[in-house]
Amino acid sequence: xxxxxxxxxxxxxxxxxxxxxxxxxxxxxxxxxxxxxxxxxxxxxxxxxxxxxxxxxxxxxxxxxxxxxxxxxxxxxxxxxxxxxxxxxxxxxxxxxxxxxxxxxxxxxxxxxxxxxxxxxxxxxxxxxxxxxxxxxxxxxxxxxxxxxxxxxxxxxxxxxxxxxxxxxxxxxxxxxxxxxxxxxx
Numbered sequence: 001x002x003x004x005x006x007x008x009x010x011x012x013x014x015x016x017x018x019x020x021x022x023x024x025x026x027x028x029x030x031x032x033x034x035x036x037x038x039x040x041x042x043x044x045x046x047x048x049x050x051x052x053x054x055x056x057x058x059x060x061x062x063x064x065x066x067x068x069x070x071x072x073x074x075x076x077x078x079x080x081x082x083x084x085x086x087x088x089x090x091x092x093x094x095x096x097x098x099x100x101x102x103x104x105x106x107x108x109x110x111x112x113x114x115x116x117x118x119x120x121x122x123x124x125x126x127x128x129x130x131x132x133x134x135x136x137x138x139x140x141x142x143x144x145x146x147x148x149x150x151x152x153x154x155x156x157x158x159x160x161x162x163x164x165x166x167x168x169x170x171x172x173x174x175x176x177x178x179x180x181x182x183x184x185x186x
Contacts, residue, residue, distance in 0.1 A: 002172075003079045003111065005033035005104045006055070006063075009086035009123035010043040013051060015165035016085045016121065017058070022169045024058055031079065032056070032063035035091070035104045039065040070103045074110030081175065082111040082118050085147065085168050089124030089131040096134035112143060117175050121147040121163035129159040139184075145175040150186050161185075 004020055006013060024030055032055045042048050056062055064070050073079055084091065084104060091104055100106045112118055120138065124131055128151075138144045147163040148171070167181065174181040 001029040001031055001079055003031045003033050003064075003073060003082040003107055004059075005035070005082065005084040005087075005107055006038045007035045007084060007086055007088040007091045007104055007123075008037040008041065009088050009162075010038075010041075010045045012086040012123045012162065012165060013038070013046055016168070017051075017054060019085060019121075019165045019168035020055070021058060023172070026169065030059045031061065032059045033070060033103055033107050034063045034065045035102050036065060037102075039063065039103075064107065065103050067100065067103055067106045070106035071110055073107050074114045078114060079111055079116065081116065081172065082107060083121070083168060083172060084108065084118070085121035085163065085165060086123035087120045087163075089122075089126050089134075092120065092122060092124060092127075092131055092138065093134045095120075096137045115143055117143045117145060119145045119147065119168070119172055119175050121165060121168055121171075122149055123162045125157055125160045127159065127161035135161075145171065145180050146184060147171040148181055148184055148186055
């Protein structure tokens with residue numbers, strides 16, 4: 001079983017859900033995980049209850065959405081792999097610093113402490129500024145992989161990076177081979 005976690009880059013949730021659908025269609029057994037913010041926040045992109053229902057229906061199980069529920073994902077409930085798509089800059093910074101104050105950061109900590117692979121699909125408006133050091137730290141960390149990413153609006157948002165959500169399945173396959181998909185930036 002793999003874990004598939006969603007953070008609050010709300011404008012990328014639909015693309016991430018499409019990537020999850022591909023994984024499920026390919027036969028993946030998926031345990032969904034949602035940040036508390038995604039689980040309860042209505043936005044112009046999704047009503048929270050509708051998104052939770054869509055993910056639950058697709059995966060066939062309720063998402064983990066609390067620190068307490070995510071804590072066993074290390075030794076007690078091991079996952080083969082964990083995907084965070086989208087991963088916000090806030091969550092990226094917390095993972096880099098070892099902060100575990102959300103369901104997603106706890107899932108990542110519990111998973112990484114067992115030396116299992118983590119795939120991050122970044123979506124951050126400050127990836128090339130305030131979060132650059134966190135991105136750099138995680139790029140060099142064992143068992144952490146990234147979905148290839150690009151600047152989504154170099155003029156209007158010059159520090160922003162967003163992962164190619166369509167590349168989540170192929171990036172997961174590469175990660176299972178111990179390979180970081182390249183080019184990382186396109």
